[in-house]
Amino acid sequence: MNIRFAIASDLHIALPETIDAEAKRFHLTQFSIPALEVVLQHLQNLNLDFLLLPGDLTQDGEILNHCWLKTQLEKLPFPVYVIPGNHDIPSIKGNEDIIAFQDFPLYYQKCGYQSATKNLDYTCEIAPNLQLVALNSNNFDGDGKQQGYLKDEQFSWLEQTLANLTDKLVLLMIHHNVIEHLPQQSTHILGRRYMLDNAPRLLSILEKYGVKLIFTGHLHIQDVAKYGDIQEITTGSLITYPHPYRILTLTRDRLIIESHHITKLPEMDDFAEFSQKWMGDRSFSFMMMMLTSPPLNLKEEKAKEYAPILRNFWADIAHGDKQFDFPQFPPEINKYFQAFGAIDEQGKPVKKDNNTIIEL
Numbered sequence: 001m002n003i004r005f006a007i008a009s010d011l012h013i014a015l016p017e018t019i020d021a022e023a024k025r026f027h028l029t030q031f032s033i034p035a036l037e038v039v040l041q042h043l044q045n046l047n048l049d050f051l052l053l054p055g056d057l058t059q060d061g062e063i064l065n066h067c068w069l070k071t072q073l074e075k076l077p078f079p080v081y082v083i084p085g086n087h088d089i090p091s092i093k094g095n096e097d098i099i100a101f102q103d104f105p106l107y108y109q110k111c112g113y114q115s116a117t118k119n120l121d122y123t124c125e126i127a128p129n130l131q132l133v134a135l136n137s138n139n140f141d142g143d144g145k146q147q148g149y150l151k152d153e154q155f156s157w158l159e160q161t162l163a164n165l166t167d168k169l170v171l172l173m174i175h176h177n178v179i180e181h182l183p184q185q186s187t188h189i190l191g192r193r194y195m196l197d198n199a200p201r202l203l204s205i206l207e208k209y210g211v212k213l214i215f216t217g218h219l220h221i222q223d224v225a226k227y228g229d230i231q232e233i234t235t236g237s238l239i240t241y242p243h244p245y246r247i248l249t250l251t252r253d254r255l256i257i258e259s260h261h262i263t264k265l266p267e268m269d270d271f272a273e274f275s276q277k278w279m280g281d282r283s284f285s286f287m288m289m290m291l292t293s294p295p296l297n298l299k300e301e302k303a304k305e306y307a308p309i310l311r312n313f314w315a316d317i318a319h320g321d322k323q324f325d326f327p328q329f330p331p332e333i334n335k336y337f338q339a340f341g342a343i344d345e346q347g348k349p350v351k352k353d354n355n356t357i358i359e360l
Helices: 029-043 065-074 101-107 152-163 198-206 271-281 284-292 299-312 313-319 333-337
Strands: 002-007 050-053 080-082 122-127 130-135 136-138 146-148 169-174 213-216 221-229 228-235 244-249 255-262 355-357
Touching: 029 065, 065 101, 080 130, 130 152, 136 213, 152 198, 198 228, 284 299, 284 313
Parallel strands: 002 050, 050 080, 130 169, 169 213, 213 228
Antiparallel strands: 002 244, 122 130, 136 146, 221 228, 244 255, 255 355
16 A cells, blocks of 8 residues: 545635625635645646545635635546535534535545435545545434434444444544544533534444544644544644645555645735735634633733734744744743643644654
């Protein structure tokens, strides 16, 4: 086995006519199409076996955006496999502008959905002895509210599927995070919505059948996290600093991960600098919420003092492989933010979020 493939996540494709010019966006949706075009131009020059897109393909499930993306993906010289993100199927029934939940596979029948289940899951052999299992993690409660979890019937389907794949290497692709990529992500008010609600149940099944590789998106950061023998590679968004995508080489016993970043666009040479500043300019309210929420619970006055110092904190998180130290903070607060850095279990610096080798 010697497979070369790529991952790009959270494209949030938005044609100009679908963008609300008045919206106060944290992400650079207006550059979604040129950003994707830069990536695809690079990838087409490589001898790739396939491309994975783990969700949030469109801005908000617009029919126009799904149609545009479908056309672009079908032109590529290598297979593409997709799953929906929360933005791709924002409602069950849809409307004249937005696709319905059950219609998603109709747009991507050439991108894995030739034999999808009613829950939008599928599996297919993507190379000799290599199987992709794609799970839809976007479901709705009785009130029609979207949540990130797997249904009981999806777990049943997954167990039956994996039981028949014991002689193959399995790659699992799902939009929501299954393993925590940030401290207390599954319980923190700002992090838990990016986690799969019933992640422990999924991890138990993956351990049972020896699945070791999970590919996710949703969080818009570069990170590799581990749970036992299971590694989860989450890939940042093409419309969020630092605009990353990955090129990977897979053999029977290792996965080599190499990350690339969009630093300029055809009409913007300083795209990376512009993007980092864009994020920093919009960071204050985000950092205020983080500082005043548990476990820090700072008073608003003190949070306003600290928030400007953390202007680039989330941009650095998104980039991955960063360490943090804010000596101007009280020791316990500095220690809290240091835990978000790229460190191992002993607190030592380690760089594995962008370029690393995972032994299988």
